[in-house]
Amino acid sequence: MDKERPLYQKHNSFVGIRSKGTDTQGVLRRVQAMRGEIDRYGLPPEKKQIVLAACDALLPSASGAAPVFDLTVNVVEEMARLGDDELPRYLFYRYRYDVFPKTLRLDDFPPCLQIEPTSVCNFRCVFCYQVDEEFTSKAGGHMGMMPLDLFKRVVDQAEGRCEAVTLASRGDPLIAPDFVSMLDYCRGKFLALKVNTNAWILDERKCRALLEAGVNTVVFSADAASEPLYSQLRVGGSLERVVKNVRRFRDIREKHYPDSRTITRVSGVFVDEKQSLDEMEAFWGEMVDQVAFVKYNPWENTYENPVNDVTTPCSDLWRRMFVWFDGRVNPCDVDFKSALAVGNARDRSLADLWRSEGYERLRALHLAKQRSKAFPCNRCTVI
Secondary structure, eight states, rough: OTTTTTOOOOTTEEEEEEEEEOHHHHHHHHHHHHHTTTGGGGGHHHHHHHHHHHHHHHSOOOOOOOSSOOOOOHHHHHHTTOOOHHHHHHHHHHHEEEEEHHHHHOOSSSSSEOOOOOOSSOOOTTTTTGGGGHHGGGGTTTOOOOOOOHHHHHHHHHHHTTTTEOOOOSSGGSSTHHHHHHHHHHHTSSSSEEEOOOOOOHHHHHHHHHHHHHHHEEEEEEEOOSTHHHHSSSOOOHHHHHHHHHHHHHOOOOOOHOOOEEEEEEEEEOOOOTTHHHHHHHHTTTOOEEEEEEEOOOGGOOOOOOOOOOOOOOGGGGTEEEOTTEEEEEOOOSSOOTTOOEEEETTSSSSHHTTHHHHHHHHHHHTOGGGSSSTTTTGBBBO
């Protein structure tokens, strides 16, 4: 294994995360109370079993066994903002999201769905596949915007079966011309709806749309607290403009949506020793609820990376599905040119594609420790 390319743990990719306040004990007390009244929620047997497993993993145990499911800072924040009646629904999702990929247990629908409103981005960040000119070339067929009718088709299939829906993938979702309508269509349908954006075109209309849709987490992607480092990493961006837009969001939320449950986070990719989480917190902390760095994964060079000897299965094959702007369904975003695509959401249902022959064949290779037979899995270190 190349020492310069360590395994990338997809389950918890935070290098560090800071939050203004996390009441872990308060959340655990609510979980305890919910477990004691589990029958009043009328859960189907299988769902009840999973919710009870989640409760038992979180609550104090005399066994001393290492927890397979625990409360990270971001999960505590999400749960703290939910109503009591929403907790079973959330735990059912989160346990499957966290634990099933560890135990390689496959459900009938992906625990997390990433929908790509657009693959287009106005930045050329040094650590992102947008620097690949073959990918961004109009002739390559990788650039485009998702039509609203396709978006609605995907959301309709996810509602009631999936809570973690992220509007983002290869591009910045706010660029999509139908983005506001997309948000409106998602309103009230998911407990873990997330939007990732570089905040470059975060105007007042989009701020209000995010808040009115009840987006659970809005992630503003920024990797530094000062210039010139910000622009050196986020090529094409300007820290001054992004700060202005993030402050606008904060001010609108405080003034017009004081009861909003939306969590805001500034999150950067840690690629340079000049970056400091302390500096990020000092600079961004008054604008957002959380500040974080995530580990760097060299996906900008996915197809040129050397073949490696990784045999551990990739957890995303049991956790996440990506739906590109054109309906193409892909198992991961490290494969940003879709060599592993399993079909199209225009032609088949998401549930069908999740258990499709292509997906199952790829899972079988990973389980058999034969990632080397799949491209670009043989060049990837995500587990």
